[in-house]
Amino acid sequence: MARYPSLADSVGHTPLVGLPRLSPSKTVRLWAKLEDRNPTGSIKDRAVLNMIRTAELDGTLRPGATILEPTSGNTGISLAMAAKLGGYRLICVLPENTSIERKQILAMWGAEIVSSPAAGGSNEAVRVAKELASEHPDWVLLYQYGNPANAEAHYLGTGPEILEDLPEVTHVVAGLGTTGTLMGLGRFFGDKKPEVKIIAAEPRYGELVYGLRNLEEGFVPELYDPALVSARFSVGSRDAVRRVRELLDREGIFAGLSTGAVLHAALAQAVRAVAAGERAEIVVIIADGGWKYLSTGAYTADLDDSEEFLDTQVWA
Amino acid sequence: MAVEVRIPTILRTFTGGEKAVHGDGATLLQVIDDIEARHPGLKARLVEEQGLRRFVNVYVNDEDVRFSGGLAAPTSDGDVVVVLPAVAGG
Numbered sequence: 001m002a003r004y005p006s007l008a009d010s011v012g013h014t015p016l017v018g019l020p021r022l023s024p025s026k027t028v029r030l031w032a033k034l035e036d037r038n039p040t041g042s043i044k045d046r047a048v049l050n051m052i053r054t055a056e057l058d059g060t061l062r063p064g065a066t067i068l069e070p071t072s073g074n075t076g077i078s079l080a081m082a083a084k085l086g087g088y089r090l091i092c093v094l095p096e097n098t099s100i101e102r103k104q105i106l107a108m109w110g111a112e113i114v115s116s117p118a119a120g121g122s123n124e125a126v127r128v129a130k131e132l133a134s135e136h137p138d139w140v141l142l143y144q145y146g147n148p149a150n151a152e153a154h155y156l157g158t159g160p161e162i163l164e165d166l167p168e169v170t171h172v173v174a175g176l177g178t179t180g181t182l183m184g185l186g187r188f189f190g191d192k193k194p195e196v197k198i199i200a201a202e203p204r205y206g207e208l209v210y211g212l213r214n215l216e217e218g219f220v221p222e223l224y225d226p227a228l229v230s231a232r233f234s235v236g237s238r239d240a241v242r243r244v245r246e247l248l249d250r251e252g253i254f255a256g257l258s259t260g261a262v263l264h265a266a267l268a269q270a271v272r273a274v275a276a277g278e279r280a281e282i283v284v285i286i287a288d289g290g291w292k293y294l295s296t297g298a299y300t301a302d303l304d305d306s307e308e309f310l311d312t313q314v315w316a
Numbered sequence: 317m318a319v320e321v322r323i324p325t326i327l328r329t330f331t332g333g334e335k336a337v338h339g340d341g342a343t344l345l346q347v348i349d350d351i352e353a354r355h356p357g358l359k360a361r362l363v364e365e366q367g368l369r370r371f372v373n374v375y376v377n378d379e380d381v382r383f384s385g386g387l388a389a390p391t392s393d394g395d396v397v398v399v400l401p402a403v404a405g406g
Contacts, residue, residue, distance in 0.1 A: 014331050070404075121403055123404045125404070126404050175405075176405060177404075199349075203405065204398070205403075207324070209403065210325065210326075210403055212401050213326070214326060215361060215372060217324065218372070218403065221372065221404065226383070231380070232383055233375075233379055233380070234373075234375045234378050234379075235378065275338070
């Protein structure tokens with residue numbers, strides 16, 4: 001169906017496209033699920049619209065409410081659209097070392113931005129948001145890191161869509177942030193096709209982003225259950241940039257930087273399958289397009305310069 | 317050749333400020349024990365009774381060891397071990 005009553009209703013049902021030039025053989029193939037085709041251009045529309053729907057149904061979110069959320073960008077952008085349509089006020093806590101486009105888009109949709117310190121990355125955004133929430137008990141913290149409706153969106157949407165479009169799927173590779181995408185997919189395939197491997201690709205940032213005062217300040221999202229993941233890979237900015245350019249050059253897909261990390265992990269799985277002589281149908285989740293990252297220079301600058309610039313940024 | 321272990325900023329007090337140290341061993345635990353001999357105190361920040369500490373992530377050649385054997389994850393000369401504190405994404 002290509003006709004919907006409203007923008008929010010058009011979430012999901014994204015295309016799954018083959019990557020014939022990046023696939024190593026006819027029996028080891030890569031497929032890209034284009035989540036940039038969602039209403040605000042990222043996979044987060046799925047989680048956000050489901051979190052809002054759930055909060056409206058259970059009475060947490062009432063007309064005119066103020067929503068508060070820690071986000072490195074996409075969740076905030078999606079919330080900003082949904083808040084505008086739903087008549088809510090939105091306050092996003094955003095690390096100051098995120099790309100300028102994200103702040104511009106949030107402002108465009110009427111969101112208010114509270115900046116959290118660069119050192120500590122999203123950890124600091126979570127801390128600041130929790131502080132603000134305790135000072136303003138009437139504000140609604142949907143809290144993507146611990147909200148089951150985040151993962152549920154992928155159990156109900158992303159997972160079934162993949163299985164319907166590619167029943168022979170063997171691997172699904174996605175970025176690890178809130179862990180919502182991986183948890184929902186892990187649960188769905190655990191129920192429907194448990195042999196499917198769920199692979200997590202985690203961006204490895206520069207030292208500034210890990211700038212904790214002590215290890216006890218570390219953070220693991222409440223949603224995370226490692227039993228739902230088969231393997232987890234850490235991918236640095238250089239590999240992510242290299243791969244996102246490869247995707248652009250060879251397949252014509254213009255994706256965001258986290259996709260570079262996901263593709264890097266997916267290609268490693270493809271190499272393993274070829275070496276083992278096994279068939280593989282590997283789904284790569286493209287979380288968003290590259291538009292919001294143009295100012296980083298990642299698509300055009302010298303690779304060393306890109307790596308150096310991204311070293312201080314929350315780039316995924 | 318040995319195994320290179322990259323140390324996060326907050327644990328460099330144990331390595332005299334060094335960003336990376338080297339150790340020998342056929343498993344992650346053996347490498348950590350080897351490094352502990354020269355940098356006492358480091359092991360207790362990484363490992364507790366049940367295994368790795370909750371907010372410590374360790375990767376051997378970029379793969380999270382919690383999915384590849386934990387402290388028994390195999391290591392060999394030339395491998396790179398990265399230690400990172402667990403932080404939020406999203």
